[in-house]
């Protein structure tokens with residue numbers, strides 16, 4: 181059993197990005213600048229946004245964090261987005277999800293300039309991705325492709341089962357893995373909450389991606405021997421023995437699944453860090469696109 185080490189791989193990618201940024205600076209080119217808008221102070225969201233800012237520092241990007249109160253109106257948020265769209269120094273930005281209920285998420289995502297949409301959530305980028313055109317790939321699916329590539333996990337002709345049809349992970353990943361691309365050419369099944377007899381489907385899979393958001397959902401009896409397992413889940417589970425008062429649980433029951441898997445991502449240290457690395461990669465790309 182081989183651990184797909186997302187922490188180590190993301191560090192390698194960040195090193196590569198840092199070198200590219202240093203070269204840009206030597207050549208007198210612009211320093212990439214990533215901004216993030218966060219509305220409210222949800223604990224988990226704060227953690228991710230803070231680690232994005234830290235990662236920017238690490239690779240030599242400039243970063244801006246726009247922290248808006250929980251009661252921000254949709255109109256105010258759209259105004260902030262417009263400012264970032266028009267700011268010549270900002271190469272890319274993200275609006276951290278989820279948003280408070282008074283704000284229409286779709287409306288917000290559509291307000292982001294597609295050329296600065298380093299999350300790849302704008303319909304223009306989703307459309308381009310779907311049509312195999314160059315676009316910003318959403319960071320989590322992109323990170324999973326990168327991890328599979330760097331560990332040389334074969335996807336071509338393989339049976340992949342993605343569990344979860346979210347717009348930011350399951351749906352785009354199922355599209356990407358089915359495409360004619362280096363990490364792709366798979367036969368993809370997209371399973372979801374209405375899927376019947378899921379275990380009989382996952383047991384046939386060479387690769388299972390658990391992205392449904394239920395802690396320790398996928399168990400050893402649901403996978404075949406030698407399967408590759410990608411765990412996208414990250415749930416805070418109350419645990420008083422930990423100093424933070426919680427532990428992080430994936431969507432995979434690591435204990436039972438790792439006994440059967442040939443490759444498996446851990447939580448933490450798997451897909452999460454890859455997501456951040458690929459967001460940086462998209463931001464570097466956005467910056468290069470404007471040279």
Ligand SMILES: Nc1nc(=O)c2c([nH]1)NC[C@@H]1CN(c3ccc(C(=O)N[C@@H](CCC(=O)O)C(=O)O)cc3)C=[N+]21
Pocket residue numbers: 225227228231274275276277278299319320414428447448449450451452453454455456
């Ligand atoms: N517009 C937008 N874009 C996103 O990409 C986005 C978002 N909204 N909303 C929330 C989700 C979640 N997400 C994570 C990023 C990194 C880790 C990560 O690095 N996790 C560490 C552990 C971090 C911890 O200690 O909590 C790990 O898995 O090792 C996790 C989750 C990005 N998201």
